[in-house]
Structure formats: structure tokens, C-alpha cells
Amino acid sequence: MLAPLALWLRQENPTAGLVTQEQLEHWLTEYYHGEEWDLPRGEARQRGRAFLESVQRYSNLLLERGERQYGFLHLTLEEMLAAKGIAQRLDDHLLGLPGTGGRENVHGPLSAHLRARRDRDPKAEVPLV
Numbered sequence: 001m002l003a004p005l006a007l008w009l010r011q012e013n014p015t016a017g018l019v020t021q022e023q024l025e026h027w028l029t030e031y032y033h034g035e036e037w038d039l040p041r042g043e044a045r046q047r048g049r050a051f052l053e054s055v056q057r058y059s060n061l062l063l064e065r066g067e068r069q070y071g072f073l074h075l076t077l078e079e080m081l082a083a084k085g086i087a088q089r090l091d092d093h094l095l096g097l098p099g100t101g102g103r104e105n106v107h108g109p110l111s112a113h114l115r116a117r118r119d120r121d122p123k124a125e126v127p128l129v
Contacts, residue, residue, distance in 0.1 A: 001051070002061065004031070006078050007085030009071070017078055021068040025049060 008027055012019055019027075028048025032039045039047060052070075055062045065071045072078035 001031070002055075003081045003085035003088055005062075005085075006072060006081030007089075009078065010082045016071070017075060018065060018069045018071040021064075021070060024052065024070050028052060 005027065009017060009019055012023065025045070025048055028051055029041065029045045031037070032044035032047045033041050037044065037047075052062070056064070061073050061077065062070055063073055072081070
């Protein structure tokens with residue numbers, strides 16, 4: 001959950017790495033309402049708020065940095081998680097996993113090479129970083 005969140009945050013505000021509480025709660029609601037969790041919107045909103053409270057209380061990885069402005073504890077952590085989010089998207093895209101319907105397609109020479117390798121031998125393990 002933190003990896004796709006960090007990736008979204010980097011895409012939403014690449015210079016400051018901050019989003020409003022409203023934006024964050026909306027993203028969390030959509031995440032829990034989406035294909036992977038498929039919770040009803042009200043329950044998804046509650047789950048998102050509970051997640052935000054939990055991560056603040058127990059880990060401090062995601063902090064309120066100004067009034068109702070949220071960001072990760074450190075830029076390096078956010079970038080590492082965002083990179084993991086990219087890798088997860090690539091995995092999902094290449095493996096055709098459910099829950100990737102609304103995500104952007106991943107293109108490029110590496111993904112084309114890995115797709116071709118998978119298509120030649122569906123049982124082949126495709127190493128992804």
C-alpha cells in the first residue's frame with residue numbers, strides 16, 4: 001500500500017512531495033474501493049482514514065507537514081517506495097494480474113523484452129527489479 005501511495009504522491013506533487021489531507025483521503029478511499037479491495041465506498045473511506053491514523057500513530061512514515069499537508073518522513077524513503085510502486089506496476093502489467101484496469105500502461109524496451117520472453121515461454125520466471 002505504501003509503494004503505490006508514494007508513487008501517486010510523487011506524480012501528484014513531484015517538487016514538494018506534499019498533498020492535502022483531502023487529496024490523501026480521496027486517494028486512500030479510491031485505493032480501498034478499487035479492484036484489489038473492492039470495498040463499498042463508505043467502508044473504503046473508513047478504512048483509508050483508519051490507515052492514515054495508524055501509519056501516523058505507529059510508524060511516522062507519513063507525517064502532517066504543515067496544516068493538513070501530508071508527506072513521507074524523508075524524501076529518500078518516498079523515492080524508494082515510489083520505485084517499488086513502479087516495479088509493482090510493471091509486474092502487474094507484464095503478468096496481466098487483476099487490478100490493473102485503471103493503471104497506466106508501462107512501455108519501453110525493458111517491458112517489451114520481458115513481455116516477449118514471457119510470451120515465448122509462459123512458465124519462464126521473468127526477473128523484475
